[in-house]
Each structure stands twice: as C-alpha cells, then as structure tokens.
Amino acid sequence: MSTSVNKRENILQSALAFFAERGFDATTIPMIANDAKVGAGTIYRYFENKEVLVNTLFQHYVELFTNTLVEEYPSDHSLRDQFHHLFQGMVRFTNEHEHALYFIKTHNAAYFLDETSRKQFEKLLAILRNFLDQGREEEKIRDLPSTALIAIIFGGFLELHKLIRAGEIEASEELLEGVEESCWDAVRTHK
Amino acid sequence: MSTSVNKRENILQSALAFFAERGFDATTIPMIANDAKVGAGTIYRYFENKEVLVNTLFQHYVELFTNTLVEEYPSDHSLRDQFHHLFQGMVRFTNEHEHALYFIKTHNAAYFLDETSRKQFEKLLAILRNFLDQGREEEKIRDLPSTALIAIIFGGFLELHKLIRAGEIEASEELLEGVEESCWDAVRTHK
C-alpha cells in the first residue's frame, strides 16, 4: 500500500504532538520517528530538515485555523455574534486538532520560524485585530492593545482545554459557554 | 573582589534572561557563562548541572513572587481591593524582576521541574485559588475553573508586558488600569 501519504501524515501528527507537549527544542527527530513508526531517515525523505518540518506544520495549522475562523463569518450580525463565531471556531478547531492551537500559541514567536510562517501568523492576527478594531470604533470593545486582548482570550481558552485533556474537568457545554462569556466580558466595554 | 556570591548571582541573572527569552532547551551553558563573564566550568561549581540551575531559579522566583502577593494582603477589604492588591503585586514584581514572571509562566509545566519546584508553584496557585474560591462563595467570582481564570489574568498581563518591553507601547498608568479592569471583568460575576 503506497503508504507514502500516510507516512508523511504520521510524521506530521507525531511531530505536532511532541512540539505541543515538549516544545521544539526538547523534541528530537528519533522521538518523532519512533512515535510515527518510521525510520529516522525517512523523515528526511519528506522534510529537508527539522526546521522545515516545524514551519510546514506551523503554516498548515495556522492556515487551517484561519480558514475555520473566516468561514461563514457573520459580518452583518452583531459584534457579540461575531465574537461567538470566533470563539466557536476555536472550540471546533481544537476538537478537530487536539494539539494544534496550543502548538501555535507556544511557537508563534519562536526564533526558527521563517518569513512565510510569520506572515501566515500575521494574517491570523489581522482577522482578530480587525474584529477588535471594528468593535473599538463602535465603542463596544475596550481601548486596549489588541494583542493583550487576544492573549486573554487564547490564554483562558487554552488553559481550559489543558484541564479537559488532563481529565481534571469535563468539557460540558455549560463550561464552554462560561469561558466564552468571561472572555467576552474581558474584551467588551461595560456601559 | 570576584566574590563567590557575585558570581553565583551573575550566573543566575544571565540564566534567567536566556531562559525567559529562548527557553530552557534553546539556551546553552556557554551562552550563560559568556554572558555572566564566567568560565563554563565555574557554573558547575555553583550548580550541579543545568537542571539544578533552572530549578534553583524557578524556586527562587516563585517564592519571591508568592511573598510579594502575600505581603500586606488586605484580607479584610473588599474582594475588588484584594484583586487590586494581587494585580499590583504582579506589576511591582515585574518591575523589579524583568524576566522572572515570564520565565515562571513559560516553564511552570516543564518536564525538568523537580518535586520541590512543582510544590513551590502549587503554593503560588493556592493563593490565587484561595482568593477566587472565596469570591465564588460570595458569588462575586464566576463559577469557572480557577486555572482558566488565572490563565486569563496572567495571559493578558504578560502579553502587555511583552509589548511594553518590545517598545511597541508605552507603560502608562492608564494602560495598566485598563488591563486590570479587563481582567477583573473576566473574573467577576456581572449581576
């Protein structure tokens, strides 16, 4: 069976999990190879080197996440609805790609990211900034640096996600709604 | 003279900066030695190995931060005042120890932390949890996992701090107040 597509995919999946859990520098190629059930050399058939591997991964998931947020974006609904859409996007994306968002969050300023990766990430930020700026104009969003507000949103959400994965907490609908509300209250103006 | 206390201190300072900026795995002993203006071997006169060095650093600053939060804690004031005290503690601590809080935040779940470090960190969390739990009883704090709320607070604050250090933003009194208010709104109940 031409597993070649599968192997590439396996390598990417294993790498993603390790990078998310231990970070780029602490994960070794043999670790990834072993987990992907592939020879160490095989990784180099698919990726020129370790940095190309991370960058590939990073760009792939940032793009995927960006698309998730943009898809069916309710531009003509209320700001609160738009926020809900974005938040739901995070939830959906995290459900479909367990480690991806955490990986992105922990590596978005890393020294080994190349131009393309940085630009890709900028595009993602632009979407969120765009939303916040629009809201600020309407005086519905606090007058604070977008990056800080974005950090609050991702920080809270990802921490929650960690707890859920660790089994310390159950991912009830109610809980997610609570976190969404909390993030929204952090971001919006209060009359 | 090159008192041993000074050397040890220099090593710790250099290590802190590198660990905060690049992470544990990406910083090498020679980097630290060079920055501390000390022979590589000297580091091993003070610390058994690289892991002992991080753990020492981690424990030291977590303890220091914990003390900052606890000192003059206004137990009998309003919850809002208590929050203000904690937030101010973060600000003060960050002003006094530029890299420390960021280092703590990015390394608190690292694989190389020993028992003592983990326990030390737990103590810090306990203080924050304590505050949140008390508030929850009074129904002044949201019914959400403390860890998630804590993540929101630190996430927002540290992101802000990064922007300030990067010179992208000025650390006005007003800005800090805004972030404090945002974090508080994320955490409290809204009648």
Added chain:
DNA sequence: TATTTCGGAATGAATATTCATTCCGTTTTT
C-alpha cells in the same frame, strides 16, 4: 615586614554525550 606556603575558587581545554543528518543495504512497489 617581606617571603613562602597553602587552600580552594576559577578556568577553559578535553571528554562524553546527545542529536540532526547522511548513507547504504534491504524491502516494497511497479
């Protein structure tokens, strides 16, 4: 006081280890 001896702190070259990357014999695919 001047000189010598001594202890241990500091050093950085040498060594041991870890890891990314390469290479080549084997297996699988066509």
Added chain:
DNA sequence: AAAAACGGAATGAATATTCATTCCGAAATA
C-alpha cells in the same frame, strides 16, 4: 528485475560536563 521507498546504523557537529592546571588572597614563617 528495475526503481523507489525504507529503516536504522553510522557520522559529525553541537553541547553538557569534567578535570588538570592556574590564580589569588590569606595564613604561616622568617
């Protein structure tokens, strides 16, 4: 039976750690 894909041992570079030696200030000796 080629050709392509693999696996995993081999390689070399980068890094943590060690250790023989130097250095320096403080006693001991004169």
